[in-house]
Amino acid sequence: MKTGTLIECFDVSKAFGSKLALNRVNLSVGRGKVIGLLGPNGSGKTTFIKLINGLIRPTKGEILIDGRKPGVYTKLIISYLPDRPYFADWMTVKDVLSMFSEFYQDFDRNKAENMCAAMNIQPEDRIKTMSKGTREKVQLVLVMSRKAQLYLLDEPIAGVDPAARDYILTTIINNYNEDGTVIISTHLISDIERILDEVIFIKDGKMVRHESVDEIKEKEGKSIDDVFKDTFRMEPFMGVNRNDR
Amino acid sequence: MKWKLDDSRPIWPQLKEQLIIAIVAGEYKMGGAFPTVRELAESAGVNRNTMQRALSELEHDGFVITNRTVGRVVTTDEGLVAKMKESIAKQTIEKFIREMEAIGYSEDDVVKMIKKRGEEDK
Numbered sequence: 333m334k335t336g337t338l339i340e341c342f343d344v345s346k347a348f349g350s351k352l353a354l355n356r357v358n359l360s361v362g363r364g365k366v367i368g369l370l371g372p373n374g375s376g377k378t379t380f381i382k383l384i385n386g387l388i389r390p391t392k393g394e395i396l397i398d399g400r401k402p403g404v405y406t407k408l409i410i411s412y413l414p415d416r417p418y419f420a421d422w423m424t425v426k427d428v429l430s431m432f433s434e435f436y437q438d439f440d441r442n443k444a445e446n447m448c449a450a451m452n453i454q455p456e457d458r459i460k461t462m463s464k465g466t467r468e469k470v471q472l473v474l475v476m477s478r479k480a481q482l483y484l485l486d487e488p489i490a491g492v493d494p495a496a497r498d499y500i501l502t503t504i505i506n507n508y509n510e511d512g513t514v515i516i517s518t519h520l521i522s523d524i525e526r527i528l529d530e531v532i533f534i535k536d537g538k539m540v541r542h543e544s545v546d547e548i549k550e551k552e553g554k555s556i557d558d559v560f561k562d563t564f565r566m567e568p569f570m571g572v573n574r575n576d577r
Numbered sequence: 578m579k580w581k582l583d584d585s586r587p588i589w590p591q592l593k594e595q596l597i598i599a600i601v602a603g604e605y606k607m608g609g610a611f612p613t614v615r616e617l618a619e620s621a622g623v624n625r626n627t628m629q630r631a632l633s634e635l636e637h638d639g640f641v642i643t644n645r646t647v648g649r650v651v652t653t654d655e656g657l658v659a660k661m662k663e664s665i666a667k668q669t670i671e672k673f674i675r676e677m678e679a680i681g682y683s684e685d686d687v688v689k690m691i692k693k694r695g696e697e698d699k
Contacts, residue, residue, distance in 0.1 A: 366624045498622075505624045506615070525584055527624045546587040555584035 334398070338363045338482060338513050339384060344393035346379055353379040355537040357393070363481070364510060366527055368556070369517040371534035372564050377517040378415055380534065381486050384515075385412050398481060408437070411480035415487045415517075417467055421460040425453055425470060432474050444477035447503070465496045472500055476507040483514040489523060497523055525556040533563055578604065580621045588623055592631035600640055600651055601662045611641050611649040 339361035346354040354376050361367065371377050382388045383395060386402030397406040419428055425448060432439045448455070451469060459467060472488060485504065489497045497520075505527050508514050518524055525545065533541035540563065545556060552559055578599055582591050596617075599605055612620075618628040632649075635641045639657055643649050652658065677687045 364626070366626070502619070502622070506619060510625065522584070526582065526588060526622055529624065529626050546589065549585065549587045553585055557584065 334363065334511065337361065338398060340396045342394045344383065344390045344395055346383060346388065347391045353537050357539050359539055359542060361513060363513050365529045366505065366514045368524060368528045368531045369515055369534060370519065370521055370531055370560055372519055375534045376537040377534055378486055381484050381517060385410055385484055409481040411475045411478040411483045413471060413475045413485040413488055417471065419459045423459050424455065425457050426455040428474060436478055438479040440477045440479065444473050447473045465492045468492055469496065469499065472503055476503055479509045481512045483508055483512060485514065485516045487517055489518060489520055501527055521560045522557040531556055535564065578620060589627050589630040592621060592628060593634050596631060596635055597640060597661060598665065601658060601665060605651045607651050607655065607658065608653040609651050611651055
C-alpha cells in the first residue's frame with residue numbers, strides 16, 4: 333500500500349481567454365478517502381477535474397499526482413468518469429468492455445461483466461438503444477471496475493432518477509479500491525453527503541473550504557447540505573423597485 | 578438492521594449507538610458472529626471508513642472482539658451488556674421525564690400517570 337499525499341496543487345490557476353476558471357488553488361489530498369467536490373454550476377469543478385486528469389494544462393502553478401505531473405503515468409492510475417457520455421453509439425457493451433481491457437491493465441473485466449449481468453444488461457446491447465440512465469450506469473461500471481489509485485467522477489448522479497442515484501452511489505462505495513481516493517463532483521449534496529469523508533467547496537474558481545465532514549458537523553451542528561446552502565446563498569432577483577429609480 | 582441517521586451530526590457516533598442498541602436488544606447474539614464492515618456499510622449506505630470507525634470504537638469499548646480465527650464476534654461479557662442496557666434505560670427515562678416536565682407535569686404526576694395506565698390496561 334502506498335502512503336503519502338496523492339494530489340498536490342501549488343498555486344494552480346486556469347484561464348480561458350480573459351475568464352479565470354480556477355484562481356490560485358492550493359490543495360493537498362490524501363489516500364483512501366471519499367471526497368465531495370462541491371460547488372454550484374460554473375464554479376470550476378469540471379475544470380479542476382480536467383486539470384488533475386491532464387486533459388487541460390494549468391495557466392500557472394503545478395499539479396502533482398502520486399508525485400508526478402499529469403501525463404502517461406498518471407493516466408494509468410486515474411479512473412475518470414467524464415460529465416458527458418463518450419462511447420460511440422454503434423458500440424455494444426462487449427465492445428466497450430474489450431476497449432477497456434485493452435487500454436487499462438488494472439481493469440477487472442470479470443467484475444464489470446458481473447455487474448452488467450446484475451443489472452440485466454446484455455453483452456450484445458447497443459449503447460445507442462440504451463436509456464440515459466442505463467448508459468450512465470454502464471460507464472460507471474467500467475470506471476469502477478478499475479483498481480485505480482484515484483477515481484475522478486464528474487457529476488455521476490446529475491442526470492438520473494433517484495432510484496438510479498442510489499444504485500450509482502452504492503456501486504461507488506462498494507467497488508472502489510480501498511487504498512485509492514474517490515473524488516465526486518456534484519451540486520446534489522443531500523444525496524451524497526453520507527458517503528463522504530471530506531468535502532471541498534469551490535466557489536467562483538476558488539477552493540473556499542476543505543475539511544472533514546465530521547469536523548464540519550461537529551462544529552456547526554448542520555448537514556453538509558445546509559452548510560453548502562449557507563456558503564453559496566444568492567439573493568434572488570426580486571424585480572426592480574420602482575421607488576428606487 | 579434498520580438505520581436512522583441524522584445528517585446534522587457526525588455519522589459514526591450514530592452508527593455506534595445503533596449497533597450497541599442492536600447488541601443490547603439481542604439482535605446480534607452474545608458470542609455470535611458480527612457482520613463485516615463491508616456488509617454493515619452497505620446496509621447503512623455509508624462508506625467503509627465511517628463504519629470502520631464505529632466498529633473500532635465498539636471494539637475499544639469491548640462490545641465486539643476480533644478473533645484471528647473466527648473473525649469479529651459479539652462480546653460474551655454479560656455484565657458489560659447488562660450495564661449498558663441499564664444505562665440506555667436510564668437515559669430514555671430521563672429524556673421522557675424532561676419532556677413531561679416541559680409541558681408542566683412533575684415527576685410525581687408522571688409516576689402516578691404511569692401507574693394509572695398500568696391499572697387501566699389490566
